[in-house]
Amino acid sequence: MSRYRLYPTPTQQAALLEQCRQARYVYNLALEQWSMWTPDKGATPGYVEQARQLTEARAASDWLRAGSQTVQQQALRDFHQAVTNFYAGTHQRPTWRKAGRHEGFRIVGQQASRIVRRNRKWAVVNVPKVGRVRFRLSRPVPDAKSYRVTRDRIGRWHIAFAAIPEPIPAPGTGEVVGVDRGVTVSAALSTGELLTCPGLTDREQARLKQLQRRLARCRRGSKRRRRVKAAIAKLHARAADRRKDWVEKTSTDLARRFDVIRVEDLRIPQMTRRPKPKPDPGRPGRYLPNRRRAKAGLNRGILANGWGLLVQRLEHKAAGRVKRVKPAYTSQTCSVCGHCAPENRESQAVFRCAACGHRANADLNAAVNIAAGRAVSARRETPPRVSPKREPQPATSA
Template sequence: MRNATVSRDGGRWYISFCVEDAVAEAAPNGKRPVGADRGVAVAVATSDGGLYDRVFASPGETARLKRLQQRLSRSLCVHGRNRRSKRRDVVRARLGRLHARIRSRRADFAAQTAVRLVRDHGLVAVEDLRVRNMTVSASGTADRPGRNVRAKAGLNRAILDKGWGGLLLALEHAARYHGATVVKVNPAFTSQTCNACGHVARESRESQAVFRCVACGHEAHADVNAAKNILAAGLAVTGRGDLAAGRSVKRQPPERLAACTRLSHGNPHL
């Protein structure tokens, strides 16, 4: 055992041990690759058409969260920020337990989805997203107030609710035991590029669910179309011999490029 950490979450105490598991990474499983797009309408969409999502808080729990947060805010106004009260402590404890329950569901969803992806595929391509930077508040300052603050706050909540960062950690952890590789690719234009013809246009993304290419008319689920572009980018990265988000200057052989292109379109003979 290397170290132990004691923590408290939702009124419960936990102890976690950091140990060397002495387990070598599994040999490559040789299974087909897949691209995974993390979204806000659907948590995960894959290039083979799979859609994975879960509601982490029921409507009743969402309403309860709102009521408890309002009660906590009122208690702060009455008692002041530096004064403690039993009523305020009770509200905070209830909020903590409810948030802990939601976090547990989110972690469970991430773990199950990650295992499903790495167990059935030899390579999982995902976007190299900077989630912390993407969820920075747009409120700005008193001198330079932000724009579209309410809409940005709603987007931030949706991103954090879907657990994008937790899913990536779960994928990288599970891949060691199932012989899979996780490849992070440049996310630029993956949602605006037509997987059929390669045309890039912002107007093609009609909504969170619909992609209709303005050039060739190809229509698909928007997140699935993005996942196919992510897969193609991941195969291009591995074809150059590096597994990083940055693109290598090396060019892959024409035969390998053609094979990657056919594989990204689901050729069952490869």
């Protein structure tokens, strides 16, 4: 999508928030109906049936009737798509939309094309029941049939037009690059480049810790707690903006420079799960230490470096040119001789081959293996481990 910053007036902000409340109410009502439906009632109501029920609800409720019918119908469309994705197995079960977290609505049809350009930097869009709202022209506006208005946790409004950009064409040089993702080094390229995703500075991290301690002492529902939460959300939004900006620039640069981009096929949702509790067999009802705090720190590091977002944007911009490689043992295999052993990894940052003595940065060595497409099951590069006490076996004849 092509997203732009929206600048509504205070009166328009109140009207936009009212539209968000109505869209969220309709969505949650459809979710409640779907969750409580039982097999003895027949087929689950689809979008057409729920749209008919929405018409009856608008006739009975002055609050719903005062809002835009397009916004409320598109909320039902969003729920129908969420249910379809859930049954297809591509997404999780639909969840409730919460105030302050899921603020937004969608506009389709001819109203989505009512855009007037004021000058080189500003334009206005006609939002139903709100009026003309101005937005910043940071790039040319695409020809789209729908747009979505959203509000983030720190109160910034955005408008996103549903127009998928064309993929970046390949340079045609035939170059292949391997990308190894890490926590200390966000992305190590097989060309020798070490890229780091920017996050919060030391002063901002100290400020965040101070605000979190202050939040723990605030009384729930107080104005001070609301202000502290807004300050914390502002710091988290700043880190997210920096991460997204780095991902966009890095993915664009890689898509323009290389024909084939190889990355590790990592299952990030499974990698960032919390560890399971370990029951103590000697004390029923008690649990053993499972290093959950260390695992939580690792999970934060993985998510803060944008592992999944980087590959997702690469697949969007370099469609058909991103190859996934099996990740196992890529950090223990020598990129020169192919010897694979745990002792090759001297430390977290240093790789030293026990066979040929090759010494390099561990992330760069793994990136070279990924660029070569070396899978774990490659027999000539990763021989099976045999016990040194085993006697030599005679070769069997064919």
